[in-house]
Amino acid sequence: MQNEPSDVLNRFRQGDADAFEALFRQHQRLVYSWILRIVRDPTAAEDLTIESFWRIHRAHARFETAHGFEGWARRIATHAAFDWLRARRGKNEVGAEACSELAAPANSDPAVSAEIRLKTAQAFGRLPPKLRIAATLAVIEEEPHRVIASALGISVAAVKLRVFRALRLLRRDLQQQGITP
Amino acid sequence: MNEDDRDQMKKLLKAALPQVDAKSGPSGDLWPAMQRRLDEASAVQVSVSQTGFNWAWFDGVLAAGLVVLVASFPSAIPLLLYYL
Numbered sequence: 001m002q003n004e005p006s007d008v009l010n011r012f013r014q015g016d017a018d019a020f021e022a023l024f025r026q027h028q029r030l031v032y033s034w035i036l037r038i039v040r041d042p043t044a045a046e047d048l049t050i051e052s053f054w055r056i057h058r059a060h061a062r063f064e065t066a067h068g069f070e071g072w073a074r075r076i077a078t079h080a081a082f083d084w085l086r087a088r089r090g091k092n093e094v095g096a097e098a099c100s101e102l103a104a105p106a107n108s109d110p111a112v113s114a115e116i117r118l119k120t121a122q123a124f125g126r127l128p129p130k131l132r133i134a135a136t137l138a139v140i141e142e143e144p145h146r147v148i149a150s151a152l153g154i155s156v157a158a159v160k161l162r163v164f165r166a167l168r169l170l171r172r173d174l175q176q177q178g179i180t181p
Numbered sequence: 182m183n184e185d186d187r188d189q190m191k192k193l194l195k196a197a198l199p200q201v202d203a204k205s206g207p208s209g210d211l212w213p214a215m216q217r218r219l220d221e222a223s224a225v226q227v228s229v230s231q232t233g234f235n236w237a238w239f240d241g242v243l244a245a246g247l248v249v250l251v252a253s254f255p256s257a258i259p260l261l262l263y264y265l
Contacts, residue, residue, distance in 0.1 A: 021212065024211075024212060024215055025210075025212060028207065028210075028211050028212070029206050029207065032205075032206060032207045032211070033201075033203070033205055033206065036201050036205055037201045040198070040201065042205070042207075042208070045207075046207050046208065046211060046214075049207065049211055050211060050214050050215050050218055053215055054215075054218055054219075054222070057219065116193070116197075117196055117197040118197070120193050120194060120196075120197035120198075121197040121198055124194065124197065124198060135194070136198075139191050139194050139195065140194060140195060140198050140199070140200060141200055141201065142200070164182075164187070167182065167186075167187055167190040167191065167194075168182050170190060170194065171182060171186065171190050174193075
């Protein structure tokens with residue numbers, strides 16, 4: 001991420017519309033990409049990018065220029081994605097189509113059957129959103145724990161704990177379906 | 182759940198939900214949609230500020246009525262407090 005000139009950040013903090021537009025244009029792709037990794041739905045990711053920047057716009061006076069824009073935007077985007085997942089919990093199980101649309105084919109393990117992959121994805125969609133976000137970012141997207149902790153506003157230890165709990169719940173869910181990982 | 186189980190679960194999860202393509206971007210420039218959102222919010226804000234004046238006036242009348250009621254019928258105070 002590029003370092004924004006402090007002038008733009010200062011003007012944004014004071015509510016300058018042009019500075020906000022400049023920051024939007026510069027960061028929209030990063031925010032979209034971050035949200036997409038969490039929600040895994042391109043249409044929802046676009047809507048949530050707008051929602052995140054709307055929250056950023058409303059909170060401009062609370063922005064601290066010394067801490068930089070990227071981390072702050074990522075944290076707000078993570079909260080927006082969390083709200084979306086929570087609102088859709090139970091009806092947004094990740095299906096096979098979504099997997100194949102977003103998947104990088106080279107990463108697919110041929111040793112794991114399509115049925116098990118689908119059931120795993122569905123079980124993952126049933127996890128509590130806060131566990132799901134931590135596991136998505138840490139295990140699937142391999143983001144550093146430090147970055148995830150900052151985005152979630154929790155400690156690195158708490159991120160590790162959430163990942164552990166997510167994997168344990170996922171394993172239990174799969175075992176109940178007769179799948180022994 | 183031991184470390185082997187955890188590794189196995191991670192492997193399974195990665196197989197089920199592979200990484201999102203790092204080059205993924207929005208379908209187009211999202212600024213026009215953002216601009217619409219800002220414009221809608223401005224319109225609502227103007228509307229709220231206009232309605233806000235009416236509500237303030239209405240609230241004033243209600244408050245005045247309440248003061249008159251309490252002054253005229255002090256025994257009604259416990260009843261009012263009960264319903265608040």
